[in-house]
Amino acid sequence: xxxxLIPYLMVLLLGGLMLAGTAAYAQDRDAGRKVAxxxxxxxxxxxxxxxxxxxxxxxxxxxxxxxxLQAFRSGVRKHEMMSVVxxxxxxxxxxxxxxxYAGHAVAATVTEGEAPAACTACHGADGxxxxxxxxxxxxxxxxxxxxxxxxxxxxxxxxxxxSDIAGRLDDTEIRMIADYYAAIEIEITQVD
Amino acid sequence: xxxxxxSLQFSIPNGPCFSxxxxxxxxxxxxxxxxxxxxxxxxxPDEAAFNLVAQGDLIPPEEExxxxxxxxxxxxxxxxxxxxxxxxxxxxxxDKLALYDKVGIGGIIRMNTxxxxxxxYTYGVRNSVGHDFHPETGELWWTDNxxxxxxxxxxxxxxxxxxxxGQHFGHPWYGGGSVRTADYKGEExxxxxxxxxxxxxxxxxxxxxxxxxxxMFPEQYKNAIFxxxxxxxxxxxxxxxxxxxxxxxxxxxxxIEPFAEGWLDENGEYLGRPVDVKQLRDGSLLVSDDLAVxxxxxxxxx
Numbered sequence: 121x122x123x124x125l126i127p128y129l130m131v132l133l134l135g136g137l138m139l140a141g142t143a144a145y146a147q148d149r150d151a152g153r154k155v156a157x158x159x160x161x162x163x164x165x166x167x168x169x170x171x172x173x174x175x176x177x178x179x180x181x182x183x184x185x186x187x188x189l190q191a192f193r194s195g196v197r198k199h200e201m202m203s204v205v206x207x208x209x210x211x212x213x214x215x216x217x218x219x220x221y222a223g224h225a226v227a228a229t230v231t232e233g234e235a236p237a238a239c240t241a242c243h244g245a246d247g248x249x250x251x252x253x254x255x256x257x258x259x260x261x262x263x264x265x266x267x268x269x270x271x272x273x274x275x276x277x278x279x280x281x282x283s284d285i286a287g288r289l290d291d292t293e294i295r296m297i298a299d300y301y302a303a304i305e306i307e308i309t310q311v312d
Numbered sequence: 313x314x315x316x317x318x319s320l321q322f323s324i325p326n327g328p329c330f331s332x333x334x335x336x337x338x339x340x341x342x343x344x345x346x347x348x349x350x351x352x353x354x355x356x357p358d359e360a361a362f363n364l365v366a367q368g369d370l371i372p373p374e375e376e377x378x379x380x381x382x383x384x385x386x387x388x389x390x391x392x393x394x395x396x397x398x399x400x401x402x403x404x405x406x407d408k409l410a411l412y413d414k415v416g417i418g419g420i421i422r423m424n425t426x427x428x429x430x431x432x433y434t435y436g437v438r439n440s441v442g443h444d445f446h447p448e449t450g451e452l453w454w455t456d457n458x459x460x461x462x463x464x465x466x467x468x469x470x471x472x473x474x475x476x477x478g479q480h481f482g483h484p485w486y487g488g489g490s491v492r493t494a495d496y497k498g499e500e501x502x503x504x505x506x507x508x509x510x511x512x513x514x515x516x517x518x519x520x521x522x523x524x525x526x527x528m529f530p531e532q533y534k535n536a537i538f539x540x541x542x543x544x545x546x547x548x549x550x551x552x553x554x555x556x557x558x559x560x561x562x563x564x565x566x567x568i569e570p571f572a573e574g575w576l577d578e579n580g581e582y583l584g585r586p587v588d589v590k591q592l593r594d595g596s597l598l599v600s601d602d603l604a605v606x607x608x609x610x611x612x613x614x
Binding site for chain 1: 323376377378402545582
């Protein structure tokens with residue numbers, strides 16, 4: 121098990137570094153690490169969340185993280201804690217902290233259940249992002265995923281793809297999807 | 313640790329409380345379940361569970377949130393169940409206030425233990441995650457978490473003392489203590505507001521609390537409040553992560569001080585984050601911690 125995991129982690133590690141590397145000339149991960157002092161009580165310094173209401177963000181695509189921080193800052197997306205934090209961030213701080221968290225390596229292990237067909241094209245059967253601006257879902261708290269899907273469904277959160285998909289799900293389907301992805305175990309390896 | 317009632321699907325089952333006759337109640341995001349024999353069948357898929365408040369009837373489903381939804385409950389000396397309903401915003405917006413007052417969101421509700429007689433007992437709460445009844449007067453005392461984004465040292469956190477049904481404690485016009493919120497600054501406050509009996513240090517996140525009725529601790533702790541500070545999340549210098557004790561003198565004046573600390577290290581890193589304090593039957597204290605995922609027992613040897 122350990123033996124099999126190591127090459128996988130290394131591949132992801134390289135992938136993560138390359139991902140950070142492609143846009144890295146504009147971003148400063150060391151500066152981002154300092155900004156992460158504002159995030160770590162809830163999200164951890166490595167992006168593994170420390171409280172249930174906070175999502176895991178280690179190894180998330182930088183484009184997704186930056187887009188969410190900008191949305192919280194502008195008021196397009198609202199959350200009682202994140203709106204307060206994002207209000208104080210500059211564009212450079214957003215890019216840097218997004219690069220810090222995006223640069224960590226994350227690996228998922230699926231243990232049970234059947235992947236929900238409506239989600240896998242973008243979020244993977246293992247809950248790993250398959251595209252830019254798409255979050256990982258693996259290991260997030262079921263009520264976090266449930267809350268976000270209901271927010272898309274009810275128009276409290278908007279996205280060109282997600283609003284439509286969530287709008288066609290009923291509350292039972294939403295909970296099944298949330299339980300499936302929440303049950304996947306993730307491991308985040310901090311990359312300094 | 314055992315998984316309680318594994319066949320049931322829970323949503324944020326933060327608030328358990330027992331009645332004097334041993335019935336367990338669990339307050340969730342939008343349901344309250346009743347377990348008449350919880351301790352006998354807790355591992356069984358056949359655990360007997362009944363709706364005290366059915367799914368979707370605690371609050372309107374479109375008002376459900378994840379944040380500020382750690383509900384707590386307790387059975388009062390009147391035999392009614394009291395349930396806290398945090399409001400989901402940093403500062404509740406004007407267009408929600410009428411609905412919230414009607415439902416009891418941003419408040420504490422109570423009802424009979426057969427589900428009848430529901431009413432809003434407390435108004436003007438931001439997010440209360442701890443309450444207990446004074447062992448002698450029967451008054452409801454409760455903690456409240458106050459507004460973020462106004463600065464490291466303001467507004468204060470709160471412990472409140474409620475002496476009558478329907479009292480209003482100031483949110484959203486007040487952000488904590490007598491500090492007005494920026495959102496409602498300059499507006500006339502349309503309700504009579506009860507100020508907190510204890511102002512706690514800003515952003516420390518005062519959560520669970522319990523009155524001490526045991527005989528293990530020295531006499532001075534009789535009827536004192538033990539309360540948990542979870543610790544700040546975005547204060548420049550973290551503060552909290554400790555158990556506080558509040559002494560109440562004969563005139564009813566209260567003063568608060570740290571009782572147990574050491575969960576916040578010299579680098580500002582949390583080693584643990586206390587959530588709740590309960591008294592065990594022998595008079596020692598049980599403290600829960602959701603970062604270390606542990607419980608601690610604090611006892612006294614005279």
